[in-house]
Amino acid sequence: MYSQIGIIRVVTTSDDHVLYAHEKIIKSFLPSLNMVTQSIPDQLHGIYDSASEEVAIPKIIKLALEMELAGMDGIIISCCTDPALDLVREKVKIPVVGAGQAACLMAKAISTKVGVTSLTDQIPENLKNQLGNCLVAYQKVQGISNTLDLLNKSGKESVIQSANFLISQGAQCILLGCTGMATIGIANFIEQDLNIPVVDPIVASGSLINYLVNRNKWQVRA
């Protein structure tokens, strides 16, 4: 009944609160998923531009292959740029969720007018492609350059400011385009404060991997 899920963190950290933040969120609402979290090495600031993404890709593939070999039933790549997602899917036989794709798929089930906030000047290409004509606006969170900055008090304020801007641009759903925003637990805060549905990429990822690993068991054999 229990499924084993590997979570690949793309930020290297020795802070257990940060490292296990995503598995704790998912475990809280999907207790039948057992999770094993591992960081890729030597990536102290995570993925925040194309260079840091490029260097991360072989590390993610290596870790995914190790997780499959260790008996995991599914893998979450816990980063909204979906680094190495297609490559990993080609190489492993188990289901693989990318946090960015998961968030986009769920957001499209909520609204055709999605606003995205993330850490880069331009919207990550994968989010733009997945959302297609459901994307109405994008804004980089002001004053934040990597996932660790989000942990500061002003990080939360800056995400709320971005959400407000996206609403002013016609967004009817906010997609948090950085899994660091899940770590700081801001989705519900924005949702209630600004009265708009907010997609937390980790909640979306957990829900999606739960479908993917249990799909076979759930389907009725007539």
Next chain:
Amino acid sequence: MYSQIGIIRVVTTSDDHVLYAHEKIIKSFLPSLNMVTQSIPDQLHGIYDSASEEVAIPKIIKLALEMELAGMDGIIISCCTDPALDLVREKVKIPVVGAGQAACLMAKAISTKVGVTSLTDQIPENLKNQLGNCLVAYQKVQGISNTLDLLNKSGKESVIQSANFLISQGAQCILLGCTGMATIGIANFIEQDLNIPVVDPIVASGSLINYLVNRNKWQVRA
């Protein structure tokens, strides 16, 4: 803890086995969802072409509004052409899942090469649009003209034949593009027999509405 989900069936039937088939499937893997199934009236053969869809749309909207008024937390429109989906989303405040969109979103999380089988000569527009460049092939199930034909023994054989054709065209995931194919419980059969992941639109819908109605509770407030 329990959520109330309204299921809108677009085929009018007095056969309880058919009427409650979809809620039974979802209940089997999501016991915390309470479901209320209702058919739209005077639609004995369901939705199988544009004329039968057009006449169904106002009936679906009316039923959805009644379901919201009755206190449902979410609604599933149990038809793969997603009839009235956008219109219903505009009119009600609760989350609404269309079986077609749900199946497409989940299929995209599995593969970029999706084959679709359904009952119409051409692939339903909504499935084509949702899948975008992840759609590799479509085939109408041979010898089937509406959802009730699927209940015959030859119906199952015909769906399997279509799946085989789609695989020959490069599909690496099969999307069952008619909720009548969920009713006959064929997804797992194809999956195991042909060794390919198969998306059952009702399993996808249940999983998606579960995310949508529980999202708020699941999100962590830091």
